[in-house]
Structure formats: structure tokens, C-alpha cells
Amino acid sequence: MTLSPPALPGTPAVHRPDSRSPKSGYVPPWLPPIAVVGGLLILVPLVAMSTRVDWANFGALVTSPSSLAALALSLRTSLAATALCVVLGVPMAMVLARVDFPLKNLARTLVLVPLVLPPVVGGLALLYAFGKRGLLGGAMNVLGIDIAFSTTAVVLAQTFVALPFMVLTLESALRSRGARYEGVAATLGARRGYTFRHVTVPLMWPALIAGTVLCFARALGEFGATLTFAGSLEGVTRTVPLEIYLQREVDPDAAVALSLLLIAIALVIVGLAYRRPGSQSIW
Amino acid sequence: MTCGVFGAVVFSTSALLALTGCSSASSSPNNETITVFAAASLTDTFTELGKDFEAANPGIDVVFSFAGSADLATQIVEGAPADVFASANEAQMDVVSAESLTAVAPVIFATNILTIIVPSDNPADVGSFEDLANADVATVVCAPQVPCGAATVTLEDTYGVDIPAVSEESSVTDVLGKVSSGQADAGIVYVTDGARAGDSVMGIPIEGADAATTTYPIAALAGASVAAQEFVDYVASPAAATVFAKAGFGTA
Numbered sequence: 001m002t003l004s005p006p007a008l009p010g011t012p013a014v015h016r017p018d019s020r021s022p023k024s025g026y027v028p029p030w031l032p033p034i035a036v037v038g039g040l041l042i043l044v045p046l047v048a049m050s051t052r053v054d055w056a057n058f059g060a061l062v063t064s065p066s067s068l069a070a071l072a073l074s075l076r077t078s079l080a081a082t083a084l085c086v087v088l089g090v091p092m093a094m095v096l097a098r099v100d101f102p103l104k105n106l107a108r109t110l111v112l113v114p115l116v117l118p119p120v121v122g123g124l125a126l127l128y129a130f131g132k133r134g135l136l137g138g139a140m141n142v143l144g145i146d147i148a149f150s151t152t153a154v155v156l157a158q159t160f161v162a163l164p165f166m167v168l169t170l171e172s173a174l175r176s177r178g179a180r181y182e183g184v185a186a187t188l189g190a191r192r193g194y195t196f197r198h199v200t201v202p203l204m205w206p207a208l209i210a211g212t213v214l215c216f217a218r219a220l221g222e223f224g225a226t227l228t229f230a231g232s233l234e235g236v237t238r239t240v241p242l243e244i245y246l247q248r249e250v251d252p253d254a255a256v257a258l259s260l261l262l263i264a265i266a267l268v269i270v271g272l273a274y275r276r277p278g279s280q281s282i283w
Numbered sequence: 284m285t286c287g288v289f290g291a292v293v294f295s296t297s298a299l300l301a302l303t304g305c306s307s308a309s310s311s312p313n314n315e316t317i318t319v320f321a322a323a324s325l326t327d328t329f330t331e332l333g334k335d336f337e338a339a340n341p342g343i344d345v346v347f348s349f350a351g352s353a354d355l356a357t358q359i360v361e362g363a364p365a366d367v368f369a370s371a372n373e374a375q376m377d378v379v380s381a382e383s384l385t386a387v388a389p390v391i392f393a394t395n396i397l398t399i400i401v402p403s404d405n406p407a408d409v410g411s412f413e414d415l416a417n418a419d420v421a422t423v424v425c426a427p428q429v430p431c432g433a434a435t436v437t438l439e440d441t442y443g444v445d446i447p448a449v450s451e452e453s454s455v456t457d458v459l460g461k462v463s464s465g466q467a468d469a470g471i472v473y474v475t476d477g478a479r480a481g482d483s484v485m486g487i488p489i490e491g492a493d494a495a496t497t498t499y500p501i502a503a504l505a506g507a508s509v510a511a512q513e514f515v516d517y518v519a520s521p522a523a524a525t526v527f528a529k530a531g532f533g534t535a
Contacts, residue, residue, distance in 0.1 A: 133465040148421065148466050149449040227457060231423065231450030238451075246453045249353045250428045 046263065053260055054253040061257035069235045070243035070258070077151060077239060078219040081158035085215040088159075089166030090208070094200075096167065097174035108171075115164045122160055123228025130156065131229075153230035154237050158219035165218055166211040173207030174200075210274070217269045220262065316344045317511050318364055320355040322371035322499070324395070324455070324475055328530050329369065329518075336517050343510050351454060352430070359384060359504065366511040369501040369518065371395075372430040376500045386507055389500035392519045394533035396496055397434055398474045399487040400462050407468035412438065412489045415446045415469055423458050423467040426451035430497055431458075435471050437495035446471075459484070473497070475531040496533065 054061065061067065095101075096108055114122055128134050132141070132148055140146070147153045181203060185195040201208075223241035230237040232246065240262055248255040321329045326349045333345040348355070348365070352375040359365050359379050368385070369392075370376040376389050401409050407420040415422045424446060425432030432451060439446060452458045455472045462470040463483040470484075477486040501518050503511045517523060524534040 127464055127466060131464060131466050149423075227453075228460065231461065232426065232452055232457075233448070233450050242453075246426050246428055248357075249351075249453065252357070 061254045070240045074240040077154045080155045081219040082216040084159045085166040092167045093170030097171045111167050119224025123225035126229040149231045157225035157229045158222045162215040162218040165214040169211035317366045318346050319367040320348050320365040321369040322352045323349050366507040385502040389502035391498045393499040393527045394496050395473045396492040398477045400477050400484040401469045402465045409469045416444050418447045421449045421468045423450045423461045423470045424448045434495035441494045478531040
């Protein structure tokens with residue numbers, strides 16, 4: 001920090017990172033206006049929607065029995081799906097980042113598929129796999145497992161669409177950091193399990209939190225795959241997005257109110273995910 | 284692909300819809316375009332009627348936007364450039380009329396009734412509406428909030444049958460998908476949807492289904508041209524009635 005020579009009199013200090021905001025000096029001047037346009041593209045529809053909210057009845061609209069049933073179901077299923085994403089996603093990211101195996105690039109590409117697939121098609125794919133007449137339907141029938149039109153099917157659909165967020169977030173963090181701390185631990189005699197718990201997990205903690213929160217947000221907003229694969233029944237499979245989709249037919253006010261609640265939840269979640277380390281405020 | 288001055292004006296006011304109109308090869312410089320918003324269940328019949336109308340009225344292009352009636356009503360109320368609205372129920376036409384957006388009183392041009400559909404091998408051996416009361420039959424219906432669901436509730440009440448549905452879908456298409464994939468044992472949809480669904484499903488008529496008849500109103504919208512009203516009159520004509528009857532609709 002003290003290596004740069006003092007500014008000569010008359011020298012413009014524009015290109016020098018100032019002490020208040022050390023990074024902004026490296027941003028080309030034409031870039032922030034474009035960023036503002038991008039920001040407006042996202043912000044204006046949100047503002048437009050909030051102008052349509054029937055604020056006087058907001059509380060009543062989001063606490064109606066059907067809204068509450070949908071909220072409770074959404075929270076339950078999204079938490080379950082997020083837990084599954086952690087349990088399945090951490091090993092997947094570790095293997096992709098640290099283990100060499102044939103066709104690894106293909107595997108990494110396949111993990112992305114649920115992100116690219118239109119959710120309705122994702123739901124069809126799940127139906128062809130786990131449906132009554134699906135690939136695994138016969139075997140599941142023999143075992144007495146029937147997930148058709150059940151809450152389990154909702155969790156499965158949400159996990160399917162959310163899992164890539166966990167794997168991508170974790171894997172890129174693991175790869176960009178390298179394996180030298182694990183290497184040091186190994187030279188000091190630590191076993192693999194010990195190294196994983198005491199070196200790898202603490203180091204990937206921020207990425208794990210970010211991945212977890214993104215998975216939860218994605219699961220919460222899941223719509224198409226759930227509609228196609230699980231169906232829509234109050235308290236069983238009708239999550240908040242499906243309730244919004246249905247309410248819009250008869251009661252657009254309720255649909256808008258619920259949507260706003262979903263946005264509020266999403267804002268808090270994403271705010272938490274992108275909180276800078278050590279910062280007190282989530283904004 | 285000539286659109287001319289008029290096409291350019293239309294383009295500027297109703298970008299995408301007019302684009303579709305302009306790109307149809309038959310356009311000539313003085314063509315008038317009628318934009319028709321019609322319920323998704325009318326896709327096949329209206330496409331056919333539109334071609335007939337264009338053939339009988341050179342210089343007029345009919346452009347369609349097919350979607351759920353509630354979506355279309357919302358779009359019209361929000362200012363979408365439609366000339367004609369054909370709804371799959373009177374409630375959504377009322378939404379548009381309530382905003383004084385209809386030019387004249389809507390007329391009923393077709394009716395529809397419900398039917399049972401089952402996968403083609405009928406795994407749960409469904410034979411009648413009463414069979415759907417059995418909880419072992421996984422039945423999918425429309426939610427009571429949407430027109431096909433409201434009609435289903437009317438039939439349940441009329442015949443004292445209580446269907447323990449495993450899913451209440453937002454649209455007929457979603458009910459069809461669940462049954463054609465074999466995920467559900469039975470579903471309740473409109474007869475016209477059952478007729479369009481092909482071999483993957485089998486229809487089982489509901490006795491006395493006309494106790495819950497859905498009506499389809501159509502109206503030219505405020506500010507629409509004479510040609511738009513002519514199209515409305517054509518849809519309500521005996522010639523169009525034969526097209527609707529062929530697709531399984533009842534006629535008013």
C-alpha cells in the first residue's frame with residue numbers, strides 16, 4: 001500500500017485507487033451506466049408489481065388458509081430439498097474438483113443440464129424416470145414405494161433443479177483455491193477424513209453457505225417440474241408458486257401478494273448469501 | 284413479405300402479432316389484420332375458421348393468439364391490441380366487459396361438456412362417474428378455481444359423487460398429461476380435449492354431463508373494425524357450427 005510514490009503536484013489522481021474505495025479505480029467509466037441499465041431491467045418489474053399490491057388487504061391475502069398451507073408446504077419441501085442438495089452436492093463437488101476420472105468434463109457438463117432444461121421438461125424427465133410407468137416405476141412398485149402425487153415427489157423435483165447450484169458454487173470455490181492446504185495437512189500426517197473435516201470443510205464454508213442459500217431459493221421458486229411431476233393439491237403438492245399460478249385465475253390480488261412475499265423471502269436469502277465476510281449488515 | 288405503410292403502422296402498435304401477420308405470404312399492401320384472442324381449447328377450430336374467413340374475404344388477415352382465457356382477459360385489460368375475444372367461459376368475458384372493453388354484447392357460439400378420460404389400458408377399470416368416488420382410483424381433476432374444475436364440482440354435487448382427487452390442476456392440459464403418462468388412473472376434461480388427445484387416452488362419457496355445460500362467448504372489442512365484427516358473426520354462423528360440432532363442441 002505504501003509502495004506507490006506520492007502524487008506530483010498537478011498530476012490528475014483519477015487513475016489512482018483512492019483509499020475510500022480501493023477497487024473502483026479499476027472500473028472503466030463506460031461500465032457503470034450499463035450496469036445501471038441491467039439493474040433497472042430487474043428493478044422496474046419488481047417496482048411495477050409492488051404498485052399493484054392491495055396493501056390494505058395484504059395481511060389477509062397472505063394469511064388465508066390456502067396461502068398458509070402453501071407457505072408451510074413450500075418451507076418444508078424447500079428445507080428438505082436443500083438438505084438433500086448438501087448431502088449429495090458436497091461429495092459431487094469434491095469428486096469433480098479433486099478426483100481425476102475418465103469423462104470428467106462430460107460429467108461436469110451433465111451436472112449443468114437441470115439449469116438448461118425448461119423445468120416442465122425436467123418434470124417430464126422425472127416422470128419418465130420415477131413415474132408409475134417410468135424407468136424405475138416397476139422396481140419402485142415391487143418395493144412398495146409410490147411417490148405419485150406425494151410431497152416426496154415435490155422434494156425430488158426441487159432437488160433436481162437446485163442441485164447444480166450447490167455443485168457449481170462449491171466446485172468453482174474448491175478449484176480456484178487449489179489443494180495446497182490439504183497437501184500440507186497430509187505432509188503433517190493427517191488422515192483424509194481428518195483433513196476433510198478440519199481443513200477442506202472450514203475453507204469451503206463460505207461457498208457452502210452460498211450454495212446452500214442458492215439451493216433453498218431455487219427450491220422455493222420451483223414451479224414447472226413440480227406441476228408436471230407432482231401435481232397440485234393443497235397441503236400435499238401445491239407449493240407457493242403453484243398456488244400463485246392458480247390464484248391468478250380467480251384472485252389476482254392474492255397472487256400478487258403471495259408473489260411479493262416470495263420476493264421478500266428471496267431478497268433476504270440472497271442478501272444473506274452474498275454478505276461479505278466480516279460485514280455486519282446483510283445489505 | 285411486403286407489409287407496406289399500413290403494415291408498418293400496425294407493426295409499431297402491435298409488434299409481435301403484426302409481425303406474424305406480415306410474414307404470411309398472402310399479404311398485400313392494403314391488407315387489414317384482425318387480431319383474435321381465443322381460448323386455447325379453440326386452437327384447432329379457430330385456425331380452420333380463420334383460413335375459411337380469409338379465403339372468403341380477400342384483403343383481410345386473421346391473426347390468432349391462443350392461451351388460457353384468464354391470461355387473455357388479463358392481457359386485454361392491460362391494453363393488448365386485440366380486436367376479438369373468444370373466451371372458454373363467461374366469467375373471463377365479464378372481466379373484459381366490466382372494463383367496457385367489449386364493443387357489443389357477447390354472443391354464445393359453442394358449448395362444451397365434461398368427460399372421463401383414462402389411460403388407454405384403463406388400469407383401474409373405470410366404467411362410470413360413480414367409480415371415481417373410489418379412493419383407490421387415482422383421479423386428477425381441474426381445481427375448482429378454474430372453469431373445468433367448477434364444472435366438475437357441479438357434476439359432483441348434482442350426482443352426489445365425492446371424488447377424492449389426488450391432484451387439482453390449473454389447466455385441462457395438465458390433467459391430460461397426468462392421464463396420458465399413466466401417472467393417474469383417471470381424469471376429467473372437456474370432451475373436445477379428450478377428442479384431441481389421441482390414442483394414449485380413452486374417453487368414458489359421463490351420463491348427464493350436460494348438467495354442467497360450459498359456454499363459449501365471443502365479442503368484438505371496443506374500437507375494432509367492421510371486419511372484426513364480421514369475423515364474430517362468421518364464428519356464430521351455421522357454417523361455423525358444423526366445424527365446432529365436428530370437433531365435439533355443442534352448438535348454441
